Amino acid sequence: MTVPFLKIEQLAQRFPSPDRGGEPLTVFENVSFGIEKGEFVCIIGHSGCGKSTIMNVLAGLAEPTEGVVVMDGQEVKGPSLERGVVFQNYSLLPWLSALRNVTFAVQARHPDWPKDKVKAHSYRFLELVGLTGGAERRKPSQLSGGMRQRVSIARAFAIEPKLLLLDEPFGALDALTRGSIQDELLRIWRGSGLTVFMITHDVDEALYLADRVLLMTNGPYARVAESVEVGIPRPRSRDQIVEHPNYYKARNHLVHFLARRSKELAGREHATASGQPETVRFADPGDDSPGGEGADPSQPALRAVNQ
Numbered sequence: 001m002t003v004p005f006l007k008i009e010q011l012a013q014r015f016p017s018p019d020r021g022g023e024p025l026t027v028f029e030n031v032s033f034g035i036e037k038g039e040f041v042c043i044i045g046h047s048g049c050g051k052s053t054i055m056n057v058l059a060g061l062a063e064p065t066e067g068v069v070v071m072d073g074q075e076v077k078g079p080s081l082e083r084g085v086v087f088q089n090y091s092l093l094p095w096l097s098a099l100r101n102v103t104f105a106v107q108a109r110h111p112d113w114p115k116d117k118v119k120a121h122s123y124r125f126l127e128l129v130g131l132t133g134g135a136e137r138r139k140p141s142q143l144s145g146g147m148r149q150r151v152s153i154a155r156a157f158a159i160e161p162k163l164l165l166l167d168e169p170f171g172a173l174d175a176l177t178r179g180s181i182q183d184e185l186l187r188i189w190r191g192s193g194l195t196v197f198m199i200t201h202d203v204d205e206a207l208y209l210a211d212r213v214l215l216m217t218n219g220p221y222a223r224v225a226e227s228v229e230v231g232i233p234r235p236r237s238r239d240q241i242v243e244h245p246n247y248y249k250a251r252n253h254l255v256h257f258l259a260r261r262s263k264e265l266a267g268r269e270h271a272t273a274s275g276q277p278e279t280v281r282f283a284d285p286g287d288d289s290p291g292g293e294g295a296d297p298s299q300p301a302l303r304a305v306n307q
């Protein structure tokens with residue numbers, strides 16, 4: 001079995017909890033999964049199950065109570081410019097222009113680059129997210145939420161990390177802006193070979209963007225219970241994706257998980273020893289095998305328990 005690019009093994013996070021009589025709060029436990037190089041993976045779960053905490057651990061911004069994260073053969077032990085992070089609240093430096101916010105990061109990544117090269121490189125990434133023509137000279141307070149998020153995305157891509165971590169990056173944006181930035185993100189990602197891990201609460205966003213969707217049970221003692229393969233070819237278009245036979249199967253599966261199974265599967269007693277999520281995939285259209293398109297529609301998904 002090959003080792004994935006990003007390997008998360010038996011992660012647990014416990015926090016001191018004074019109001020529980022000294023007993024720590026176990027946010028999640030037994031979290032294990034892998035992500036292949038170039039994959040786009042979304043994670044979904046109810047509020048408080050620990051998605052941001054997992055992302056902070058992957059970023060090297062937080063230390064887990066138990067478990068390890070290995071990226072490209074090296075244990076993650078602190079922040080690194082090999083991992084780009086985009087938060088919902090943009091996290092831009094307010095006193096710098098959009099362009100300087102990007103050049104600042106690029107300079108840190110490539111201290112030996114001359115200024116002109118840093119500037120041209122940064123400008124190129126702002127161009128890719130459609131933020132030039134004067135907007136690049138404005139400070140964050142002079143930009144709309146969508147424009148600020150474009151700067152954050154340009155900055156994260158401009159450092160050319162190996163792993164891009166996105167924590168609900170479009171949560172604060174209106175639907176139209178969200179749609180156009182999602183498309184820009186996909187366009188840049190497609191040509192980059194970058195591995196992406198993204199938190200979202202939006203099932204349709206996950207299905208549009210991801211190769212795989214990880215589903216978390218409710219906390220405490222949350223875990224990643226399922227890994228759902230979206231199985232819809234790329235490039236995807238918003239109009240056509242809903243016509244793909246897998247779309248509603250996958251959508252119904254995710255919605256049902258969030259509505260029911262995230263609660264039913266919660267708690268330590270359902271955990272497996274390996275902590276690996278169950279793989280769920282949808283059969284190709286025309287496939288008559290169990291779960292296939294021509295098979296019983298009450299059995300929408302093929303499941304395989306990971307070892």
Ligand SMILES: Nc1ncnc2c1ncn2[C@@H]1O[C@H](COP(=O)(O)OP(=O)(O)OP(=O)(O)O)[C@@H](O)[C@H]1O
Binds near residue numbers: 016045053054
């Ligand atoms: N430093 C900390 N100390 C104590 N508890 C914490 C700390 N950080 C997070 N928590 C708790 O851990 C739990 C998980 O938080 P986290 O933000 O990771 O959840 P989430 O799934 O990302 O939630 P949301 O979807 O609402 O953003 C919450 O109960 C939170 O209060």
